[in-house]
Amino acid sequence: MEIQQLNKEIRSKFLERMIKRSPSQLSTSWFQEDLTYNGKENTIFIIVPTPGCSWALGDSGGCTMCSYISDSALENVDDDEIFNLFKEEFEKYGVDSNLSIKLFVSGSFLNPLEVSINARNKILDYLSENEFVKELIVESRPEYINEDLIKDVFIHLKDKLFEISIGLESSNNFTRDEKINKGFTKEDFQKAIETIKSLKNSYNIKSKAYILVKPILTNEAEAIKEAIETAKYCQDVGVDRVSFTPTTIHKGTLVEQLWNRGAYQPAWIWSTMEIINHVRKELTIDSFMDTSGFGSRRGPYNCKKCNKDLKNMIIDSNLNQSTINHECDCKNEWKGIIKSADLNKSKTFPKHLPLL
Numbered sequence: 001m002e003i004q005q006l007n008k009e010i011r012s013k014f015l016e017r018m019i020k021r022s023p024s025q026l027s028t029s030w031f032q033e034d035l036t037y038n039g040k041e042n043t044i045f046i047i048v049p050t051p052g053c054s055w056a057l058g059d060s061g062g063c064t065m066c067s068y069i070s071d072s073a074l075e076n077v078d079d080d081e082i083f084n085l086f087k088e089e090f091e092k093y094g095v096d097s098n099l100s101i102k103l104f105v106s107g108s109f110l111n112p113l114e115v116s117i118n119a120r121n122k123i124l125d126y127l128s129e130n131e132f133v134k135e136l137i138v139e140s141r142p143e144y145i146n147e148d149l150i151k152d153v154f155i156h157l158k159d160k161l162f163e164i165s166i167g168l169e170s171s172n173n174f175t176r177d178e179k180i181n182k183g184f185t186k187e188d189f190q191k192a193i194e195t196i197k198s199l200k201n202s203y204n205i206k207s208k209a210y211i212l213v214k215p216i217l218t219n220e221a222e223a224i225k226e227a228i229e230t231a232k233y234c235q236d237v238g239v240d241r242v243s244f245t246p247t248t249i250h251k252g253t254l255v256e257q258l259w260n261r262g263a264y265q266p267a268w269i270w271s272t273m274e275i276i277n278h279v280r281k282e283l284t285i286d287s288f289m290d291t292s293g294f295g296s297r298r299g300p301y302n303c304k305k306c307n308k309d310l311k312n313m314i315i316d317s318n319l320n321q322s323t324i325n326h327e328c329d330c331k332n333e334w335k336g337i338i339k340s341a342d343l344n345k346s347k348t349f350p351k352h353l354p355l356l
């Protein structure tokens with residue numbers, strides 16, 4: 001598949017140039033209020049490095065919008081080192097009330113090639129012993145999710161809530177395969193969700209789906225429509241929560257190459273507001289809009305006057321699951337773009353993209 005070759009080529013060049021950082025330089029964390037399954041509570045976000053996402057390091061070159069690989073060690077990280085880095089980050093915060101942990105590994109926490117079973121169990125055992133930790137949220141591709149693995153997770157995590165977030169990105173097969181290069185099918189995703197659902201009676205397990213807003217070769221109107229359709233699909237198949245992640249321009253990706261040539265622009269913030277207002281009215285499951293990169297050159301953008309206000313409103317609306325009302329002069333320009341979206345529609349299919 002040509003998009004995979006192109007992707008792989010861009011990824012390989014990026015990895016050659018990438019300045020390696022040690023695992024201790026890569027681990028980081030932050031603390032903020034978030035909407036947990038138990039209402040608004042504090043959440044510690046922790047990133048620990050691993051050798052890197054297997055999908056990105058493999059022959060496919062990974063997903064077209066993602067360079068989380070640059071937060072990875074690209075070499076083996078010792079089990080004790082992963083655990084100790086995690087613990088160091090966790091212990092930076094004086095924990096004395098209920099909280100949720102979001103543990104990111106820039107890939108799949110449940111892939112034993114990224115986080116070994118031993119390192120995983122050490123982290124789970126450690127968290128299970130802390131009375132204030134109520135939830136652990138991790139990310140994984142669907143192929144690593146199976147009944148035995150989940151049962152094993154709960155042997156260590158005990159009665160804490162465990163949420164697995166899966167990057168479905170789009171329920172549209174063409175978009176997911178050809179524009180994002182996700183490399184798994186809707187059936188793979190549904191199978192993982194079914195596995196999670198089948199264990200709900202015995203374990204405190206939940207699922208979340210990430211939905212990409214505006215993949216490459218998608219106009220503004222299509223981006224809104226597909227994101228909403230994907231969220232509805234997720235609710236229909238029994239996903240517990242959805243989180244929209246508007247594309248930002250990551251370094252060393254196909255998205256960046258297109259953006260550099262003026263062939264791609266991240267979504268307008270108005271489009272993200274439109275998505276939120278739709279799903280908050282039409283869906284019963286909780287939904288979130290990631291605001292990373294909002295108002296920056298490489299992220300969703302409206303105008304200097306309203307970028308910041310809207311970003312703050314969206315953060316608030318995530319916490320309250322509310323809709324948003326806001327007006328600004330730049331909205332007319334966005335409306336014009338939505339109206340003329342079909343005229344601007346790219347006729348270039350990924351397989352015809354020139355090798356960059």
Ligand code: SF4
Pocket residue numbers: 053054055056062063066067068106107108141167
């Ligand atoms: S989005 Fe996930 S699966 Fe895709 S390359 Fe990034 S970390 Fe890997």
Ligand SMILES: [Zn+2]
Pocket residue numbers: 302303304305306307328329330331
């Ligand atoms: Zn504006």
